[in-house]
Amino acid sequence: MMTTFKQWIDRNLKGDPIIWGIVIILGIISILVVYSATGSLAYKYTGGNTEKYLLDHSMMVAMGFIVMWVAHKIPYKYYGLIGKFLLGISIPLLLFTYAFGSTVNEANRWLTIPGINKAFQPSDIAKLALIATLASLLAKKQKNIGDFKKAFLPMILVIGLITMLIGLANMSTALLLFATCLLLMFIGRVPAKFIMAVILVGAVFLSASVFLGQRGGTFFSRIEKFASSEEIPFQAEQSFIAISTGGITGKGPGKSEQRNTLPHPYSDFIYAIIIEEYGLIGGATVLFLYLALLYRGMRIVATSTKPFGGLLSAGLSFALVLQAMVNMAVAVGLGPITGLPLPLLSMGGTSLVFTGFSVGIILSVSRGDHADAIESAGEENKSRKIFQTA
Numbered sequence: 001m002m003t004t005f006k007q008w009i010d011r012n013l014k015g016d017p018i019i020w021g022i023v024i025i026l027g028i029i030s031i032l033v034v035y036s037a038t039g040s041l042a043y044k045y046t047g048g049n050t051e052k053y054l055l056d057h058s059m060m061v062a063m064g065f066i067v068m069w070v071a072h073k074i075p076y077k078y079y080g081l082i083g084k085f086l087l088g089i090s091i092p093l094l095l096f097t098y099a100f101g102s103t104v105n106e107a108n109r110w111l112t113i114p115g116i117n118k119a120f121q122p123s124d125i126a127k128l129a130l131i132a133t134l135a136s137l138l139a140k141k142q143k144n145i146g147d148f149k150k151a152f153l154p155m156i157l158v159i160g161l162i163t164m165l166i167g168l169a170n171m172s173t174a175l176l177l178f179a180t181c182l183l184l185m186f187i188g189r190v191p192a193k194f195i196m197a198v199i200l201v202g203a204v205f206l207s208a209s210v211f212l213g214q215r216g217g218t219f220f221s222r223i224e225k226f227a228s229s230e231e232i233p234f235q236a237e238q239s240f241i242a243i244s245t246g247g248i249t250g251k252g253p254g255k256s257e258q259r260n261t262l263p264h265p266y267s268d269f270i271y272a273i274i275i276e277e278y279g280l281i282g283g284a285t286v287l288f289l290y291l292a293l294l295y296r297g298m299r300i301v302a303t304s305t306k307p308f309g310g311l312l313s314a315g316l317s318f319a320l321v322l323q324a325m326v327n328m329a330v331a332v333g334l335g336p337i338t339g340l341p342l343p344l345l346s347m348g349g350t351s352l353v354f355t356g357f358s359v360g361i362i363l364s365v366s367r368g369d370h371a372d373a374i375e376s377a378g379e380e381n382k383s384r385k386i387f388q389t390a
Contacts, residue, residue, distance in 0.1 A: 015363035022293050026344040027061050034347045036254045037266035037273045064356030071360025076368045083132025090126035094165040097122050109169045120350035123166045130162045131315040138188030139308035152194050160205040167209030171219050172338040180319040226336035238262040239269050242276040250279030266347040271331040294321040309365040316358045
């Protein structure tokens, strides 16, 4: 039985097995914590039917895994073309959302898919598309990476445009995406003077987003409150209470008390609920899993046989884990409130699907390089046999 199960896994789950394990563990943790954190929400909106949120979230986690599995089956070399296609449609989507999208927290970030009544953020598409496109441009321009007009100008234009459009309604996502682009350019051997130019141009585009966008006032207000020692935002205060009462081992699964007063305990502040119920041990375990995911994703840069694969894996891994680190930092009071969910853990609809897509691409890169290595080894052995026969 075990042999058959192992054979099924080897046949169907290709790529880095450690990444598979990390994502599966985070998925299980997500279902457990979201079920606990949505207790008061269920009593408020569904008459105490706590199973509704459990089933809905479990279905979205399963959908994320399905998308991840499908994405990891596609050879990663095609994601450069897919990224450019998604980039092309994300620009009009971002503009349309800014003008006519659903308003949440005074910002138009969401579009509702007709028929299934599910909302998604076009910024999720744009983020993935920009990382894939930038990785493709960097890989193709390695021979003339120092040429400003041929190599650098297309990159800075696409980075500036996409981050500015995202920043009009979601500045925190735009800043994290911009940081990811800088990392990719550093790994892609872009000269330091060009990277500095990107920082200056990016500062101009992002500043324009702050002053022209819908969340400029909130952006400055949150920074001021974080810098001030006199006023602690209500969300942060309730998060600190949850963390401080969790102790080393926590109160136990389903025994959170702050879920009843903490805003968004199932999404933005789910890390506080994890520490309250599972203690510092649970919080440290989640942190370790994200760091391990970053390590495995960045490790592909050193082992990848093609520049595009390594850059693509590095960009997606860094973007995912950077968002996780910012979310956890906000929960423990190390950063201003951002409203970013915790990837792979927070309750969310389409965000889980897009995260699964990103992880699937990372697995596709590791799977593709593994296949290249096997193919190269086979050709080497074949050549050795021919040589010995001769």
